[in-house]
Every structure is written in C-alpha cells, then in structure tokens.
Amino acid sequence: MEFTVIDYSIFALLLVLSSAIGLFYALSGNRQRTVQEFLLANRNMSFLPVALSLLATFQSAVAILGVPAEIYRFGTEYWFLGCSYFLGLLIPAHIFIPIFYRLHITSTYEYLELRFNKTVxxxxxxxxxxxxxIYMGVVLYAPALALNAVTGFDLWSAVLTIGLVCTLYTTLGGLKAVIWTDVFQTLVMFAGQLAVIVVGAWRVGGMARIWHLAEQEGKISGIDLDPDPFKRYTFWTLSMGGVxxxxxLYGVNQAQVQRYLSARSEWEAKLSCYAVFPCQQIMLCLSCLTGLVMFIYDREHPLAPAQRPRSSDQLVLYFVMDVLRDLPGLPGLFVACLFSGSLSTISSAFNSLATVTMEDLVRPCCPGLSESRATLLSKLLALGYGLLCLGMAYVSSMLGPVLQAAISIFGMVGGPLLGLFCLGMFFPCANSTGAVVGLLAGLAMAFWVGIGSLLQSMGAAREPYPPNNTLLPTASNLTTALATTLLTPMLAPQSPSGLQxxxxxxxMWYSAHNSTTVVLVxxxxxxxxxxxxxxxxxxRTIYPVLPRLLCCLPHKYRQKLCCGVVFPDQDSDHTDTVVKSNGMANGLVPPGSRQREQEAEGQGYISMGGAPEYSLQETSF
Structure with missing residues (x-):
C-alpha cells in the first residue's frame, strides 16, 4: 500500500494551489493593508463562498476518517444527526447573526464587553x-499519523508541510484567502469521497446491493425513541443534543462568526447559513455511504491478517488504498481530500485566533495603534499561531493516552461558551458576576464529566470488536482517541450508579449539559x-426570546418579560438615553467603533452614539 508518482503529484498540486490562492490575495487588491481587509475580507464576501467556508471549517479529517468508521462499526444510527442541522442552523441565522452583524463587531467577544464588561x-x-x-495541533498531527501508518508517508514531513502551507496562505492572504482556499478544499473533499463511493460500490455490485446486504446484517438502523441521555445514540440524543x-459551532464560535461578519450584508450572512444546510446533509450522506460501502467490501474482500488496521480511524485509509489500488491518482485524490479537511480547519483557527488576540487583548491595551502597525501585528499573530500549531503537533505526539483528555476539551469548552452568550442575549437580568461564575461553573462541570468519563474508559476496556474482527482497539493510539472521543461516546457500564x-x-449532550449549567448558575x-x-x-445586545415565543400574551405582559428593557420600537427617545448612559458612556465601545459607526450609517443603520442600532421595524416583537 504505497503512493505512486501520480498520487504524490495530485497531493502536491493541492498544496501548491492552496499556497497560490494566498499569494494571489497577498498581491492583489489592497494587498491586505488594513485590519478589516486582513481579518474580515473587507466585509465584501458573497454568500456562497462564505457557506462553503463555514462547511469546511469544522469538516476536518476527524469527520472524514471517523464518521465512515462509525457507520462501519455501529450502523446508520449516526445518520440521524442530520435532523439537528435544521434548528442548529436556523437559530444562528435568525438570532445570533443579526445581533453580531448589526453591532458591527470584529471579534465575537466584543459582544461580551458590550453586554457585561471587559472582564467577561x-x-x-x-x-x-x-x-x-489545543485542537489545532491535534487536527494537524492525527491525519499525518494515520497516513504514515497506512502508506509509509513520512510523518513529520507531512506535519511540517501542512503546517507551513497553512501558515503561508493565512499570513499572506488573510481571511479572503482562507475563505477561497476553503471553497477549493471543500470541492476536493466532495470529489475524494465521491470517488471512493463510486469505485467501491461498483466493485461490490452497486448501491442497491450494498443497501440490501447492510439491511440483512442489521446495519440499517431504525428510529430509537428512548429518551435515556446515557444511552450511546438515540434519535433524541442526535436530533436534540446535536442542536x-x-x-x-455555528452560533458563537469565532471561526464561524468571523465568516458571517465578512459577508457584504446581513442578508448574505443569513443566506450563507441557509446554504450550509444542504451542504452539511450531502457531506453527512457521503460519509455514511462510505461506511456502508466499506462494510460490504470488507465482508466480501477481507484483508489478510497482517494488513488489518490497528485502530478504527485507519480503517478508511486501508479501505481506500485497497479499493483504489488499480486506479493511480485516486488514492492521492482521497488523501488530498483528507488533508483538505485539516488545512481548512487549521487555517480557520489561525485567522480566528489572530482576530480575537488582536481585537480583545492587543487593541484595548494599545488604543493608539496605527492601522498599518495593527495590520502587521495581525499578520505576525497569524504566523505565531502557525508556529505554535507545529509545536502543539509535536507535543501531541508525546502525550499518549492523555491526548484523549486534550481532544475532549474541544468538545467540552464549546458548551460553556454557548451558555455564556445565551445568558447574555436571552436574560437581561444577568450581570457580569453571574456571567463569570456561570462560565467557570460550566467549565468545571465539563471537565468533571469529561475527565471522569475518560478515566473510567481507560480503567476498563469496553470498546467492542467490529464485524469480522478487523479492528484491534488500543487506548494509547492517538487517532483512535480522535475518533472515539469526538465521534463515539464511551459505552456505559452494565450498572452505572450515583455520580458514575x-x-x-x-x-452529544455535553454542549446542552454544560451550557445549561452556565445559564442556571x-x-x-x-x-x-x-x-x-x-x-x-x-x-442591541438582547434578543427578547420569551416575548417572541409567547407572542399571544397581552402587550403589557410581554413588556414585563423584557425585565424593563426598552427596545427602540417602544420608546426610541428613551432608548437613545439608555444607550448613551450605559456602555457607550463608560468606554465599553470596542476600539475602532467610530469608524464602524460611519460605515454602518453608510449602510442605512440607525446610529445611537456608538455601534449601529437596530432598525425600529426589525426589533418589534
């Protein structure tokens, strides 16, 4: 199982084209000379590239490797995750995007200062x-390790190549380069997965036969309506917990919000969120079909014992190298697909980290920073995070089983951050002390449950062997940790009791559990x-969710649900006084807001002495 010259050529072409996109945007237009152009693509992107970039940002190699292996081992129940995409994208489009976009902010966390204070x-x-x-080093190292185990491709050459290419085009081309390379890499991901499905299905007699045999083997799952949250997967766990x-991911994560803010209008930002929905469904279908094809192909063409993969995440690569062995170039295309997932995720991480560091930590400390120096510093921050990513990849190689805890952190931290934003947007009575204590409580709960689950799983080998005994699970394997932690929850013991x-x-309930903890505390x-x-x-920082949900109540009761907060359609003069008397007068407007105010007035927003205000019609409830 080795690459041919054609495979290496296709793989190299992916890296060259990705770098070329970064160089093009570094040498064209305004050449990334302003912070807004470098970090927000000059707020001039259309909805389609933004949508594909949104899809690519978290469609990493983890999903490309892990989802098919999940279907191979446990059946198609994971497919019901697609039910969560509707509300999971509709809510950001109608709640989070309007608030973030109309505030005309650059960093998501500027919202927290406008709503609470600088400490939050x-x-x-x-x-x-x-x-x-933590996550970006893992995303870089894991697919390189899997590729090395299967094809003999040099591990650290892959790590350095991917890391340096990402750093190059992110640092030179800014967000515009990141978005357009995401578009290119998304197309490569679609092509790679589709090629594997078509060739694999052809070799075992077509998709109709695959579906029929999978159904006979019990791999086509029905709807499990068991409400037990401790059960591995149920319809409610996937459809509601997945929301x-x-x-x-799509509501409050800086990497995604930054793409919404780069759209040329609020409507384009919303439209990009709508466009992600069918793309996500197609990507999920391709991954699930790959898993079914893998299962039937392995059933009819089993590998020799010496060639069997040692962990679930390597299963996809072994299948690809076997089924495409007579078609030079297609293995290279799939590996390019795999690394496209890593490239898009890592470049998005670099850009979003540079943004929050610049806007939330540097600018408040250096308010007199000139535009040219701020742009240069933003590029240096992206470069610095790129080098840090390489260092984290090296650390990841030495962590062993502890890496499972590091990967769990990514899944656990998103929930408390979601809870923090929901606390601010939906509950006007929440104060800054409650926000900080709630966030810390949510993180503590997340680490307690996550690390407890990790230690319990390490203390007992509970992972079942898949069909045909093609998988030998090992807790110390890095990429096994990736697949099992992010895509496969720990299996419950026979009689769990008490805190266990x-x-x-x-x-799938981690985000719901941890965000609810933040809100309640x-x-x-x-x-x-x-x-x-x-x-x-x-x-402007509040979304009156209760008055809108209970729209049939009399007006005076809906006013009480607003906790006394007056919205522009109720009393615009009073609102002007409120706005001037709170954050605007107390220096809570993020640096650069005067420029943003002028830009906002040019777009037709109503200015209230700071960032752009809601229009009177759109804030009625």
Missing part, C-alpha cells in the same frame, strides 16, 4: 484561545448579587 470579554477570549490552540452542538452515571452521559448568582438594572442594559 477577557474570560471568553482566553477560553476560546485555550480551546483552539446544542451545532449552536456551539454522569460519566456515561452521551457526548449565572442566573442564580445574578439574582443573589443584584440583577442588572434595566437602564444599564444595551437593548
């Missing part, structure tokens, strides 16, 4: 940086320490 903003920023720094996971039961919570602390006065709340 710093806490949110540091939490996000911690999350992404919270999607919200943490929490350690068997399905990973944050509200309790806010009530105990004194709710935020209505006059101190900026109405």
């Amino acid at each position: 903003r710093v806490f949110g920023t540091v939490t996000f940086i911690f999350q992404m720094v 919270f996971m999607m919200l943490s 039961k929490f350690y068997n919570l399905s990973y 944050g509200l309790l602390v806010s009530l105990l320490t004194g709710p935020t006065p209505a006059a101190a709340v900026d109405p």
Whole structure:
C-alpha cells in the first residue's frame, strides 16, 4: 500500500494551489493593508463562498476518517444527526447573526464587553484561545499519523508541510484567502469521497446491493425513541443534543462568526447559513455511504491478517488504498481530500485566533495603534499561531493516552461558551458576576464529566470488536482517541450508579449539559448579587426570546418579560438615553467603533452614539 508518482503529484498540486490562492490575495487588491481587509475580507464576501467556508471549517479529517468508521462499526444510527442541522442552523441565522452583524463587531467577544464588561470579554477570549490552540495541533498531527501508518508517508514531513502551507496562505492572504482556499478544499473533499463511493460500490455490485446486504446484517438502523441521555445514540440524543452542538459551532464560535461578519450584508450572512444546510446533509450522506460501502467490501474482500488496521480511524485509509489500488491518482485524490479537511480547519483557527488576540487583548491595551502597525501585528499573530500549531503537533505526539483528555476539551469548552452568550442575549437580568461564575461553573462541570468519563474508559476496556474482527482497539493510539472521543461516546457500564452515571452521559449532550449549567448558575448568582438594572442594559445586545415565543400574551405582559428593557420600537427617545448612559458612556465601545459607526450609517443603520442600532421595524416583537 504505497503512493505512486501520480498520487504524490495530485497531493502536491493541492498544496501548491492552496499556497497560490494566498499569494494571489497577498498581491492583489489592497494587498491586505488594513485590519478589516486582513481579518474580515473587507466585509465584501458573497454568500456562497462564505457557506462553503463555514462547511469546511469544522469538516476536518476527524469527520472524514471517523464518521465512515462509525457507520462501519455501529450502523446508520449516526445518520440521524442530520435532523439537528435544521434548528442548529436556523437559530444562528435568525438570532445570533443579526445581533453580531448589526453591532458591527470584529471579534465575537466584543459582544461580551458590550453586554457585561471587559472582564467577561477577557474570560471568553482566553477560553476560546485555550480551546483552539489545543485542537489545532491535534487536527494537524492525527491525519499525518494515520497516513504514515497506512502508506509509509513520512510523518513529520507531512506535519511540517501542512503546517507551513497553512501558515503561508493565512499570513499572506488573510481571511479572503482562507475563505477561497476553503471553497477549493471543500470541492476536493466532495470529489475524494465521491470517488471512493463510486469505485467501491461498483466493485461490490452497486448501491442497491450494498443497501440490501447492510439491511440483512442489521446495519440499517431504525428510529430509537428512548429518551435515556446515557444511552450511546438515540434519535433524541442526535436530533436534540446535536442542536446544542451545532449552536456551539455555528452560533458563537469565532471561526464561524468571523465568516458571517465578512459577508457584504446581513442578508448574505443569513443566506450563507441557509446554504450550509444542504451542504452539511450531502457531506453527512457521503460519509455514511462510505461506511456502508466499506462494510460490504470488507465482508466480501477481507484483508489478510497482517494488513488489518490497528485502530478504527485507519480503517478508511486501508479501505481506500485497497479499493483504489488499480486506479493511480485516486488514492492521492482521497488523501488530498483528507488533508483538505485539516488545512481548512487549521487555517480557520489561525485567522480566528489572530482576530480575537488582536481585537480583545492587543487593541484595548494599545488604543493608539496605527492601522498599518495593527495590520502587521495581525499578520505576525497569524504566523505565531502557525508556529505554535507545529509545536502543539509535536507535543501531541508525546502525550499518549492523555491526548484523549486534550481532544475532549474541544468538545467540552464549546458548551460553556454557548451558555455564556445565551445568558447574555436571552436574560437581561444577568450581570457580569453571574456571567463569570456561570462560565467557570460550566467549565468545571465539563471537565468533571469529561475527565471522569475518560478515566473510567481507560480503567476498563469496553470498546467492542467490529464485524469480522478487523479492528484491534488500543487506548494509547492517538487517532483512535480522535475518533472515539469526538465521534463515539464511551459505552456505559452494565450498572452505572450515583455520580458514575454522569460519566456515561452521551457526548452529544455535553454542549446542552454544560451550557445549561452556565445559564442556571449565572442566573442564580445574578439574582443573589443584584440583577442588572434595566437602564444599564444595551437593548442591541438582547434578543427578547420569551416575548417572541409567547407572542399571544397581552402587550403589557410581554413588556414585563423584557425585565424593563426598552427596545427602540417602544420608546426610541428613551432608548437613545439608555444607550448613551450605559456602555457607550463608560468606554465599553470596542476600539475602532467610530469608524464602524460611519460605515454602518453608510449602510442605512440607525446610529445611537456608538455601534449601529437596530432598525425600529426589525426589533418589534
């Protein structure tokens, strides 16, 4: 199982074209001379490239390797995750995007300062940086390790090549280069997976036969309506728990929000969110069909014992190298597909980390920073995070079983951050003390459940062998940790009891569990320490979710549900006073907001002395 010259050529072509896109945008237009152009693509992107970039950002090699292996081992139940995509994308389009876009911010965490104070903003920023720094090293190292195990491709050559190419085009071309390379890499991902499905299905008699045999083998799952959250996968776990996971990714994550903010209008930003829905469904279908083809192909063409993969994540690569062995170039195309997932995820991480560091940590400390120096510093930050990614990949290679905990962190941190934003947007009475304490409580709960689950799984070998005994699970294998931690929850013991039961919570409920903890603790602390006065709340940062859900109530009751916060359609003069008397007068407007205000006025927004205000019609409820 080795690459041919054609395979290496196709793989190299992917890297060359990705670098060329970065160089093109570094040498064209304004040549990334302003912070807004470098970090937000000059807010001039159309919806389609933004949508494909949104898809590519978290469609990493983990999903390309892990989802087919999940279907191969446990059947098509994972396919019901697609049910969560509807609400998971509709809610960001109608709640999060309007608020973030109309505030005309650059970093998601600027919202936290406008809603609470600078301390909450710093806490949110540091939490996000911690999350992404750990994850991006893993995303770089894991597919390189899997490729090395299967094809003999030099491990550290792959790590250095991918890391340096990502760093090059992200640093030179900014967000515009990242978005357009994401578009190119998304097309490569589609092509690679489709090639494997077509050739594999042809070799075993077509998709109709594959589906029929999979159904006979019990791999086509029905709808399991069991509400037990401790059960590995059920319809409710995937469709409802998945909604919270999607919200943490597509609602408040800086890497995604930054793409919404790069759209040329709010409508284009919403449209990009709508366009992600069919793309996500297609990608999920391709991954699931790959898993079914793998299962039937292995059943009819089993590998020799010496060639069997040692872990679930290598299963896809072994299948690809076997089924495409007589078609030079196609293995290279699939490996290019695999590394496209890593490239898009890592480049997005570099750009979003540079953005939050610049806007949330550097600018507040250096308010007099010139535009040219700020742009140069943003590029240096992207370069620095690129080099840090290479260092994290090296550390990942030495962590062994502990890496499972590091990967779990990525899944666990998103929930508390989602809870923090929901606390601010939906509950006007929440104060900054409640926000900080709630975030810390959510993180503590996440680490307790996640690490407890990890230690319990390491103490007992509970992973079942897949059909045909093609998989020999090993807890110390890095990429096994990737697939089992992010895509496969720990299997429950026979009789969990007491606190141990929490350690068997399905990973799909992590975001819901942790975000709910943040909201409940944050509200309790806010009530105990004194709710935020209505006059101190900026109405632009609140979404009146209860009045809109209970729209049949009389107007006076819906006003009470707003906790005294007056929205522009109710009393625009009073709102002007409120806005001027809270964050705007207290220096809570992020640096550069005056320029953003002027830009916003040019787009037809109503200015209230700071960032752009809601229009009167759109804020009625």
